[in-house]
Every structure is written in structure tokens, then in C-alpha cells.
Amino acid sequence: MTTASRRMLRMRLAAQRISTGKLTSPADVVRWMTAMQAQDFNGARWAVALRTDSATQRDMDHALASGTIVRSWPMRGTLHFVAPEDLRWILGLTTERLLRQATTRLSSLGLDERQIETARYAAIDALHGGRSLSRMELYRAFERGGVSANQQRGYQLxxxxxxxxxxxxxxxxxxxxxxALLDDWVPTYRQLEGDEALGELARRYFAARGPATIRDFAWWASLRLADARRGLAVARDDLELTEFDGAEFFHEAASEQGADGIRLLPAFDEYLLGYQDRSLQLDGESLGDLVPGGNGVFPNTLVVDGVVRGTWRRPSRATSVEVTPFEPLKPRAEAGLRRPAREYARFRGEKHAEVVVTG
Structure with a gap:
């Protein structure tokens, strides 16, 4: 790895608050990151907590129960954690394009505008007054309203x-x-639109994930490249430019170089999923080792000095962490596993964390 590559990785680790600058609360982390991928619910809670000083799984559950963190589909058609005040203006930037992309899928399920609006009224009727219902309870509400929830129709609704x-x-x-109804669960919010919203999203993306390219930003935010460039133009005065490997990378002017180290990141962590091009973090042929068959399902990752060097898991009903490196670890790296394993155990409320290296 070159000196320039190492510097880029250190800056990303620091910007993402993985290596340095840990934040106080889960809500602070999600606000800093703007949106954090959260389809793997358990992994997403760890993704937030590892960026804090000492948050636990219980702290994460409290943040979700109190509404200081909200889970929804703001971008790329997948679930994310967002700060409640940010959800509506992000949807304002991404919804139109995502709905166009979903037209064929909705049509194949027989979901037209009339049925969608019928389901909307059924949901409002079932949830009004601050009520909340499970997925299956809402499916039954759709059925009572006359809209079938079978064959993935319920999920799409x-x-x-x-x-x-x-x-x-x-x-x-x-x-x-x-x-819950968004108006009930998130009654107050920021009002941003147009270039102001694009500029806010661009500034926060590059601050929390830089150095990154304009294509990384457009992919992450579900934006057309032209709109991503508009946002960057608005935010440009707050950002610095680094040229690397023939491309332009933007980052916050105050970016620091974080320390190297060994980390246990969850599946779908923003350290990988925050970029369209992950070649910096996935050195050489490691993508094939990480995602066999390229099916897009990312496991928990072992990260050594900013590069993905293996995977890990917590066996069912065990307090151990089982690490599977792509190649044998050096003694320093293997010894360095103890600290992140202890941090993960503390997050889960466990007192002990044995590390088992396999493969």
C-alpha cells in the first residue's frame, strides 16, 4: 500500500468517527453521518454505537424508542437510520427518482395509483392518534381496505x-x-429544498465520508450526477480537494488523519457502503473473498489499518467473536483483536469476549 493510499484511508476512518473523534450519543452519530444503512438491524445498531464513546445496545434501543433516531427508506431503496429532522428534506431530493425506478416492479405486482392511495388511507386510519403497528398488523389493515398484501405487495406498499x-x-x-405515521412520530423537521438541500447533503456527505468522489456521492444519495454536481458547487467553499489516482476527492477542510488499528465492523457498515468505489478499502482481490458471487450481501468485516482483511461473526448463544481472516494475520494484528472484541461485548452488555481465529 502506498503512503498516499494509507493517508486516504486514515482520513476516511477519522471522518467516519471510527478511529478518532468519537461522538457522545447515538443521535449525534446519526446526525453526523446524515444517513446510515440499516437493513441489518442488529448490525446497524453496532455501526452507530462503535462511533460513540461508550453507547450500548440498550442506548440504541432507547434512541429508537424515543424517536431521536428514525428508520426509513430515504435513499437507494434500502433502509437507513436518519435524524428525525432530516428525513423529510432528504426524501424531497430522492423520492421522485426512486419512484420512477420502481415503476416496473410496482406494475408487475399489480399496484397502481388507486391501490396505493387506498392503502395510504387504510394506514392513516389504522395509525392515527399516535398509534404504531407491526408489519403484519398493517398488512391486515391493507387487506381490510381492499388491497391485497400478498406476494411482496405488502412490503412494496x-x-x-x-x-x-x-x-x-x-x-x-x-x-x-x-x-407509525411520519407526521405523528416526527412532528418537527427542517425545511430545505432545491439547491439549498443539495448543498446541505453534499457538505455533510463529504464531511462524514471524505475523501470521496462526486460519483461516490451521487450513488450514495440516489441523485443524478448533474444534481450531485449542483450540490457540490453549493458546498464547495467548505471542502478541500485532494487528487488521488487520477481522480478528484473532496473532504472537509478540518479532516484529521486517524490512527491505524484493528476494528470489527458490522455488515453493511458505511465504511464500505458509503462509497460506490470501494477499491481503497478492498485491497486487491478481497472483494471476491468478502462477497462470493457478487450478490451484494456484505458480512461483518475485519478491518486492519483501514483495509478489509477478513470477516467475523458471533456464534449463536456464545460470548466469543469468531474471526476468519482472508490470509494469516501478523502477530500484532491478532493481538489487536482483543480490544474491539471487548468493545463489542460491552455494547451487548456482556462481561467477557473470547476471540477465536479460524481459517
Whole structure:
């Protein structure tokens, strides 16, 4: 790895608050990151907590139950954590394009505008007054309203009603995720639109994930490249430019170089999923080792000095962390596994964390 590559990785680790500059609360992390991929619910809670000083799984659950973090589909058609005040203006930037992309899928399921609006009214009727319901309870509400929820139709209805600002995830009911009306669950919010909103999104993206390219930003935010460039133009005075490997990378002027180290990141962490081009973090042929078959399902990752060097898991009903490196680890790296394993155990409320290296 070159000196320039190492510097880029250190800057990303620092910008993402993985290596340095840890934040106080889960809400602070999500606000800093603007949106954090969250379709893997357990992994997403760890993704937020590892960027704080000492947040636990219980702290994460409290943040979700109190509404200081909200879960919805703001971009790329996948679930994210967002700060409540940010959800509506982000949807305002992404919804139109995502709905166009979903036209064929909705049509294949027989979901036309009339049925979608019928489902919307059924959801409003079932949830008004601050109520929250599980996914299956909402499916039954759709059925009572005359709209079938079979064959993925229910999931698509939840997605489109969330994408268009009617629904969002509400307070968890134990291990069950619920839905609520966005107007009830998030009554106050920021009002941004047009170039102001594009500039805000660009500034925050490059501050929290830089150095990154304009194509990284456009992909992450579900924006047309032209709109991404408009946002960058608005935010440009707050950012610095670094040229690397023939491309332009933008980052916050105050970016620091974070320390190297060993880290256990969850599946779908923003350290990988925050960029269209992941070649810096995935050195050489490691993408094939990480995602065999290229199916887009990212596992938990072992990161050594900013580069993905393996995977890890927590075996069922065990307090150990099982690490599978792509290649044998050097003694320093293997010894360095103990600290992130202890941090993960603390997050889960466990007192011990044994590390088992396999492969």
C-alpha cells in the first residue's frame, strides 16, 4: 500500500468517527453521518454505537424508542437510520427518482395509483392518534381496505408509503419493529429544498465520508450526477480537494488523519457502503473473498489499518467473536483483536469476549 493510499484511508476512518473523534450519543452519530444503512438491524445498531464513546445496545434501543433516531427508506431503496429532522428534506431530493425506478416492479405486482392511495388511507386510519403497528398488523389493515398484501405487495406498499412521507418505522415493541405515521412520530423537521438541500447533503456527505468522489456521492444519495454536481458547487467553499489516482476527492477542510488499528465492523457498515468505489478499502482481490458471487450481501468485516482483511461473526448463544481472516494475520494484528472484541461485548452488555481465529 502506498503512503498516499494509507493517508486516504486514515482520513476516511477519522471522518467516519471510527478511529478518532468519537461522538457522545447515538443521535449525534446519526446526525453526523446524515444517513446510515440499516437493513441489518442488529448490525446497524453496532455501526452507530462503535462511533460513540461508550453507547450500548440498550442506548440504541432507547434512541429508537424515543424517536431521536428514525428508520426509513430515504435513499437507494434500502433502509437507513436518519435524524428525525432530516428525513423529510432528504426524501424531497430522492423520492421522485426512486419512484420512477420502481415503476416496473410496482406494475408487475399489480399496484397502481388507486391501490396505493387506498392503502395510504387504510394506514392513516389504522395509525392515527399516535398509534404504531407491526408489519403484519398493517398488512391486515391493507387487506381490510381492499388491497391485497400478498406476494411482496405488502412490503412494496410499506416502502412506497414511507418513500412518499406517510409512514416511517415507529418505536420497537420488544424485538418487533413497528410503523407509525411520519407526521405523528416526527412532528418537527427542517425545511430545505432545491439547491439549498443539495448543498446541505453534499457538505455533510463529504464531511462524514471524505475523501470521496462526486460519483461516490451521487450513488450514495440516489441523485443524478448533474444534481450531485449542483450540490457540490453549493458546498464547495467548505471542502478541500485532494487528487488521488487520477481522480478528484473532496473532504472537509478540518479532516484529521486517524490512527491505524484493528476494528470489527458490522455488515453493511458505511465504511464500505458509503462509497460506490470501494477499491481503497478492498485491497486487491478481497472483494471476491468478502462477497462470493457478487450478490451484494456484505458480512461483518475485519478491518486492519483501514483495509478489509477478513470477516467475523458471533456464534449463536456464545460470548466469543469468531474471526476468519482472508490470509494469516501478523502477530500484532491478532493481538489487536482483543480490544474491539471487548468493545463489542460491552455494547451487548456482556462481561467477557473470547476471540477465536479460524481459517
Amino acid at each position: 410499506l416502502w412506497i408509503l414511507s418513500q412518499t412521507g406517510t409512514l416511517c418505522f415507529g418505536p420497537p415493541d420488544g424485538n418487533t419493529q413497528t410503523f
